[in-house]
Amino acid sequence: MRTRDQTQGAEFGPDGLPSALVLTFDNLGEASELERGTWPEGATLGNHASVTDVLPRLLDELDGRGLTATFFVEAINCELYPDALLEIARRGHELGMHGWCHEPWAELSPEAERESLARGMRAFATLGIEVRGFRPPGGGLTQRSPALLREAGIAWCSPAGGRLGVRDDVVYVPFDWRLVDAYHLMARFSTLRVSRGEAAPALAPGALAGRLTAELDALPCGGGQQTLILHPFLMVEEAWCAGAREVLGRIGRLAGGGRIWVVPGGRFADWLREPTRSCGLAPDAESRTGPASRRGVADRPREPTHSRVIEE
Secondary structure (H helix, E strand, O other), X not given: OOOOOOOOOOOEOOOOEOEEEEEEEEOOOOHHHHHHOOOOOOOOOOOOHHHHHHHHHHHHHHXXXXXXXXXXXXXXXXXXXXXXXXXXXXXXXXXXXXXXXOOOHHHOOHHHHHHHHHHHHHHHHHOOOOOOEEOOOOOOOOOOHHHHHHHHOOOEEOOEOOOOEEEOOEEEOOEOHHXXXXXXXXXXXXXXXXXXOOOOOOOOHHHHHHHHHHHHHHHHHHOEEEEEEEOHHHHHOHHHHHHHHHHHHHHHHHHHOOOOEEEOHHHHHXXXXXXXXXXXXOOOOOOOOOXXXXXXXXXXXXXXOOOOOOOO
16 A cells, blocks of 8 residues: 555646656666676776667667666766767756666765766766766765765656655755566565565566556556666666567657656656746655655655665
């Protein structure tokens, strides 16, 4: 049983729709494997299939569906895949920071957190890319994160759980694990799944596609805002590549039919800041976080604290 979404009854976007979906993609290339030490020793960098094979097809799929999204990528990709990042931006998508090399954010020391943000912002700036959004690898923030994000010039942040709203001049657009493909597909998330009252085994790609499309179909009826996270590296496997196409197809139809406002996070954050919006949304409305909020993963005070750290 889920908690009630306090954004239900609100109106979203320029057309005043009853629901909104922030469409996002996380991770790029071999960054997370480098961080975990699982990248094969001596293997050539800069040739990961998630970039060379999946990304071009994904960008075409989004173009064909008329969808724009936020790509949260590790800043090391500015060095490994500069042309790919520039192509994402050229296609009209937003780029956000996902750490420097997918370091477990909630475990960083104050010095390491500040340096990772500064180093990442410098890397994006060398490509002429303005970064305004941030999603912490693993989903967790530290007690220092709000101040450091403001210091770095970050305008909006998407952590695991918490409250949707503007706090201390940073917009928080949280996500729920149930709308993250990796949470359902990967064995390493089994402990988190069990802690949330779900079965330990991972879902098959076809089953996940069915579950996510059902969630999406219910959104226009139930109203409110949700955040979806898909991972290009999981689309290297053809089974989930097909599943992701099915999910994106459903999103495209719902958006094209005027049933939900599908939007990149930065655009949603800008809209949320507008003082003249007439959606009826409270300034610090609680996003629907489902089982996570009841287990202490999502609940936060005004300034975000540690949440469960998961390596993607």
